[in-house]
Amino acid sequence: MKILVTGGAGYIGSHIVKALGKNGYDIIVFDNLSYGHEWALLYGKLVKGDLADKKLLDSVFDAEKFDAVIHMAAFVVVDESITEPIKYYGNNFVNTLNLLEICLKHKVNKFIFSSTAAVYGIPEKSLVTEDMPLLPINPYGASKVMVERVLGDVSMVNDFKYVSLRYFNVAGADRLSRIGQARKDATHLITMSLKTALGKNDHLNIFGTDYPTPDSTCIRDYIHVDDLSAAHLLALEYLAGGGSSRIYNCGYGHGYSVKEVVDKVKDITGIDFPVRYVERRPGDPPALVADASRIRRELGWTPQHDDLGYIIKTAWEWEKKLN
Numbered sequence: 001m002k003i004l005v006t007g008g009a010g011y012i013g014s015h016i017v018k019a020l021g022k023n024g025y026d027i028i029v030f031d032n033l034s035y036g037h038e039w040a041l042l043y044g045k046l047v048k049g050d051l052a053d054k055k056l057l058d059s060v061f062d063a064e065k066f067d068a069v070i071h072m073a074a075f076v077v078v079d080e081s082i083t084e085p086i087k088y089y090g091n092n093f094v095n096t097l098n099l100l101e102i103c104l105k106h107k108v109n110k111f112i113f114s115s116t117a118a119v120y121g122i123p124e125k126s127l128v129t130e131d132m133p134l135l136p137i138n139p140y141g142a143s144k145v146m147v148e149r150v151l152g153d154v155s156m157v158n159d160f161k162y163v164s165l166r167y168f169n170v171a172g173a174d175r176l177s178r179i180g181q182a183r184k185d186a187t188h189l190i191t192m193s194l195k196t197a198l199g200k201n202d203h204l205n206i207f208g209t210d211y212p213t214p215d216s217t218c219i220r221d222y223i224h225v226d227d228l229s230a231a232h233l234l235a236l237e238y239l240a241g242g243g244s245s246r247i248y249n250c251g252y253g254h255g256y257s258v259k260e261v262v263d264k265v266k267d268i269t270g271i272d273f274p275v276r277y278v279e280r281r282p283g284d285p286p287a288l289v290a291d292a293s294r295i296r297r298e299l300g301w302t303p304q305h306d307d308l309g310y311i312i313k314t315a316w317e318w319e320k321k322l323n
Contacts, residue, residue: 001240002026004066004108006051006099007073008044009036011181012114012170012225016070018042018179019229028064030057031073040179051095054102061106068110068236069103071096074143077187078118078283081140092143100150104158110239111162112232113151115144117221117251117288119166126219126255126287130166130247130294137283148247155245163235163243165228168251168290172224172311173318180318189258190222190312193265194319196273204273206258208280211287217258219287221251224305224314234299246298251290252306261308268312 003020007013008029013036020027021043029041032050049056051073074092075081081088103111118141119134136142151162171190173180181191196204209216231250238246256264266272295301305311 001067001236002028002064003236004028004030004060004064004069005044006030006069006071007036007114009033009038009040009046010072011183012167012228013072014040014042014179015174015225015229016072016232017044018174019226019233020044023233028060028066030060035183037182040182042178051091051098054098057098057102058105061102061108066106066108068112068239069099069108070112070232070236071099072114074114076140077185078138078140079187081138081143085139088139088143092140093146096147097150100154104154104160109158109160110236111151111160112235112239113147113162113164115148115164115166115247116141117166117168117249117290119145119148120288122283122285123288126285127253127289127291128249129291130249152245161239161243162245163239164247165231165235166247166249167228168221168223168249168288170225170228171222171315172226172305173314174226175314177314177317177321180315180322182322189220189261190265190315191319193262193273194269194316197265197269197271198319198323202274203276204262205276205278206262207278208284209277210280213257213286215257215259218284219255219257219289221253221255221289222261222308222311223251223303224311227303227305230304231295231299231301234301238299248295248299249290249292250295251292252303253290253292255287255289256308264308264312268309268316
């Protein structure tokens with residue numbers, strides 16, 4: 001199968017490309033390299049371009065004859081989405097419409113979408129199922145909900161099937177430290193903690209210590225990027241086998257608090273870096289954990305790296321290499 005991976009030179013995308021390449025897929029990566037890196041592509045061929053360029057997209061589809069699309073190209077920083085909503089709706093929503101229009105024109109009818117737990121907003125229950133209400137509280141989450149709605153509508157009236165994967169907190173790096181999170185403005189807790197351990201930051205902020213959790217800090221479900229990549233391959237095989245459109249949570253089904261993560265980072269790095277406790281950030285749910293029983297049951301997804309220590313260790317080796 002020939003697969004188009006949009007945003008495939010980014011952090012998660014490059015790990016998906018690695019998994020596809022190891023399994024013999026023919027890969028074309030379409031990326032404007034605004035946040036991705038050509039050196040991160042261990043397999044496949046890069047076409048440098050922007051999804052706003054429909055003429056270029058059309059020519060690539062015409063030349064390559066894709067069997068499926070994995071759509072990763074999105075802006076993902078929640079705080080930035082609040083201050084720059086047009087940027088987020090333009091890229092995450094409008095540019096996805098461009099891509100879908102070209103898919104339909106060229107009869108590419110298998111589509112895997114990179115979604116997010118941010119579609120749930122602040123759920124009433126900490127263990128989140130796919131059927132819970134979608135109540136995003138920022139433009140990033142809202143842009144993903146809008147795409148999911150369009151995918152549902154498109155699939156109702158076309159020979160078009162999709163799988164939407166709602167990521168929880170993706171972390172970790174390639175076991176051999178070939179690729180990993182390389183954004184200079186990365187905001188993820190584990191990455192920020194490791195950069196603080198390396199002396200890149202004076203201190204690490206912990207936002208809020210008055211949550212209704214065992215240690216009063218937020219709880220999140222952390223998933224290793226290679227396990228997430230494996231979920232994409234299973235989704236691809238499912239669609240290739242004639243599967244119908246589905247939505248799946250991607251997480252381990254249990255969480256760790258901010259304090260637990262920071263303590264584990266200090267333990268693995270052996271560095272007791274300074275931490276400051278500051279006010280809550282608006283919109284942070286106390287706990288957000290994936291009920292991932294559907295993807296385990298229907299696609300047979302079996303995570304191989306459900307271990308916070310392994311997640312942090314692979315990310316630490318990568319950060320040291322970057323440094």
